[in-house]
Amino acid sequence: MTSTSLHYEPLTVVSERIRRREVSPVEVTGAMLDRIGELDSRYHSYATVLADRAMDRAKTAEAEIAKGIWRGPLHGVPLALKDLCYTTFSPSAGGTTMHREFTPPYNATVVDRLEQAGAVTLGKLKMTEGAYTSHHPDDQAPLNPWNTGYWVGSSSTGSGVATAAGLCYGSLGSDTGGSIRFPSATCGLTGIKPTWGRVSRHGVFPLADSLDHVGPMARTAADAAALLGAIAGADPNDPTALQDPVPDYLANLGTGIRGLTIGIDRSYANDGIDGEVVAALNEAERVLVSLGAKIRDVRIPPFEKLVSLWIPMCSVETAIAHNHTYPARASEYGPDLKALIDQGRSLTGIEVGEINHERLKFSGGLAAVFQEIDLLLIPTMPMTVPSLARMSEYGEDPSVLNGILRFTAPFDFTGSPTITLPNGIDHGGMPLSMQLVGRHVSEDLLVRAGHAYQSVTDWHTRRPPDLA
Structure with missing residues (x-):
């Protein structure tokens, strides 16, 4: 089930081939656009394909590289954007119908940074309405290329499908309750939910500002690291963006994980969890130990109440985000997003205060756990792909x-960085997945650990059987 075709080569491999002028950005972009034309009528991952602009960008990259100008590992590489990223060159609907014709007056910071790095933007990818749980009833949802009868996750659905189907070399997603991690898990991808504020949210449609994270989705840890390196960092347009300097995430990728301490809360990771998920996690633990990591049993703070408060917290902040269009244009909303906003508008200050107190308690308790460990190993989902x-x-x-x-929302509340990694195939042929969670601003360690794991396993090279 592996493939060495151009469209499935790792981003970092294609980048190096472009740099060496073994293949050209025009050739790679043309091949990717042809593949989108061939396959996406089945999988529906793109909201907008920007073929002419992409080819123009590819020609510019090719001319620059011919002159010896090299912008880095994304130069000339075709990528795609979740449709909540503002773009002046394409409508930005955010999964809604009311904004289908909205073309913003400026680009999101992450878009400018990708383009400054020389990336070729293929188009905008579909997403659930407003980045909540479901697509607008008038929108065709993307279909999972591993099996079109199975869940893609939410809300970065198009990002998951396009990257897994070889319709881009990597993509941007966003994560408020699991929306980078669920589509990465269901589509066999590697996704990074960075530390909250590590990546600017300027020009990104919000779902819930204090929970929203923007991050990369790719097919390898190295590819995700290359994307993160381009988009991370302080931003004068986003006062919540962290000021910490951005390391070269690719520089120390191969240094391994010998001596690192990885924590496991076996009750949290195993109790009530599907047996195949647990078995894959246990095998991943064995692999990490073989790479030199030390395992320590830990106990994370009580999480059940916090998880139950995610919907209320999200609802309040979503109501704020949609205050200009709701209830004035309520008839244009799908039922699930509408119900969420109605819930948020009905919550009291006391209820919001309770949520924040629970959030602070869990965050403090988790920080104490990370005094003893470098990384935490957990599943991504409690079940196989439904x-x-x-x-x-x-x-x-x-x-x-x-x-x-269970395994996603707590780390949106805390703003902790995680990397999602494929770690098996279930009995039905669908991907299995796990997460490594780190301290704040430890993305360099997460990608190092992810790369080490992928250097001795091949789950990340598995492709949807119909496309392999």
Whole structure:
């Protein structure tokens, strides 16, 4: 199930081939656009394909490289953007119908940084409405290339599908409750949810400002590191962006993890969790030990109440984000986003205060755990990838959603960085996944650990069977 075709080569490999002028940005971009034209009518990952602009960008990159100008590992590489990133050169709908014709007057900071790095923007990728849990009823949701009858996750659905199907070399996603990690898990990808504020949110449609994270989705840890290196850093347009200097995430990628301490809370990671998920995590633990890591049993703070408060917290901040269009244009909203906003508008100050107190307690307790360990090993989801039929039976049952959020929402509340890594294939042929969680601003360590794991395993090289 592996592939060495151009469209499935790692971003970093294609970048080096472009730098050496073994392949040209025009050749690579043309091949990617042809593949989108061939396949995306089935998978529906793109909201907008910018073919002419992409080819112009590729020609510019080719001319620069011919003159000896090299902008770094993204130069001439075709990428794609989640449609909540503002772009002056394309509408930015944020998964809504009301903004389908909205072309912003400025680019998101992350868009400018990718383009300054020489990346070729292929287009804008579909997403759930407003980055919440479901697509607008009038929008065709992307379909999982591993099996179109199975869940893609939310909300970075197009990012997951396009990257897994070889329709871009990497993409941007956003994560408020798991929206980088779920599509990475369901599509067999590597995704980084950075520390909150590590990547600017200027020019990015918010779902819930204090929970929103922007980050890369790719097929390897090295590829995700290359993307993160281009978009991370302080931003005068976003006062919440961290001032910490951005390291060269690729520089020490191969130094390994010998001597690192990895924590596991076996109750949290195993109790009530699908047996295949647990077995894959146990095998990943064995691999990490073989690479020289030390394992320490830990106990994370009580998480159940915090997870149950994610929907209320998200609802309040979503109501704020949509204050200019809701309730004035309520009829244009899909039912799930509308219900979330209504909930947020009804919460009291006391209820919001309770959420924040719980958030602070958990964050403090987790920080204490990280005094003893370097990384935390956990699953990404408590179950194998569910079918669409199973998800429709669940509906928007809060108890089901809370269960799915078990391994994701706590680390949006704390702003902790995580890397999501494929670590197996389940009995139905769908990807399995795990996370490594780190201290704040430890993305360099996360990508190092992810790369070490991927250097001795091949789960990240597996492709959807129909496309391999």
